[in-house]
Amino acid sequence: MGNREDLLAGARKVIVEQGVAKATARDIAAAAGVSLAAIGYHFGSKEQLITEALIDALGTAIGDGMGDLISAGAGESPLDAFVRLWNGMPEIFAANREALLASLENTLRIVRNPAGQQQMQAAVDGAFEGIAEDYTAAHPQLDDEQARALSELSFALVQGIAIIWLLNPEGTPTGDRLASAIRALAPAARVEVAGAAPSADDLTDAGSSA
Structure with a gap:
């Protein structure tokens, strides 16, 4: 891996182990095996690195898991596939619990940081597009607007249901x-x-x- 990828991996390791607030640039650089200056060169700041690392981690783990569940519903009615998706998401949350906690911690920081908000909004727009593509592939009878609306609903639900799951796994709404x-x-x-x-x-x- 190049320095950029090493830093993303190092940041994910540190923030999952220590949390966002305690993650220092020095710790991340050490975990990545690169110089401290590499953070500024590749990401501009530690904060931008952490945000991108979490976006990448959750987009891969939770986004790919959601995509797999949507694909598994191909051939079913959209509503039956919806049930399958949301009955299956708690298992994906459980496999990524520490990353979810770190993401929530990072969200509070982003709300107070205009640069971070722009970075996150771009990621959200990308997530909308990716989920819509999954819906279109699984349910070709949906038009573009329907697939986009379902992607936005799914993204909104995953944010809220993930928090409910973290607080009370047994009380999480089922599909x-x-x-x-x-x-x-x-x-x-x-x-x-x-x-x-x-x-x-x-x-x-x-x-x-x-």
Whole structure:
């Protein structure tokens, strides 16, 4: 690996072991086996290095895990595939618990750092695109707008559900539970779009989803 990749690996190691607040530039450089000056040369600052290391780690581990679950739902209805995805995500959270904790710690720092916010927003936009591509590949019947909307919903859910999982793994909403909420909303959404009173079919759908 080159110095840049060595630094990313070293940063991931240090922040998982020590946390973001205690991770020093010297510790990261030592873990990477490179000079301290290499951090500034490749990343500009320790803070930017840490953010990129966490984006890379979570994007690979959690992003790839989510992508695999979405792909596994190919051939199923989008809603059944949604259930599969969110029933499977807690296992991915468990495999990446320390990285999730470090990411939450880093988020607080980023909120106070305009440069860090720009860096993170670019990563979020990339995540939206990547997840949308996974949905399009698994469910070609979706148009681009639907795939993008599903990617944004999935990204938002993974942020919130990851926090719930960290606080209370046993109380984390399951895919089945989330699907029940979607089924409850769907008849009302059709009525709002149509601008009409609920039909008998809408009411039947709502009752069967309870």
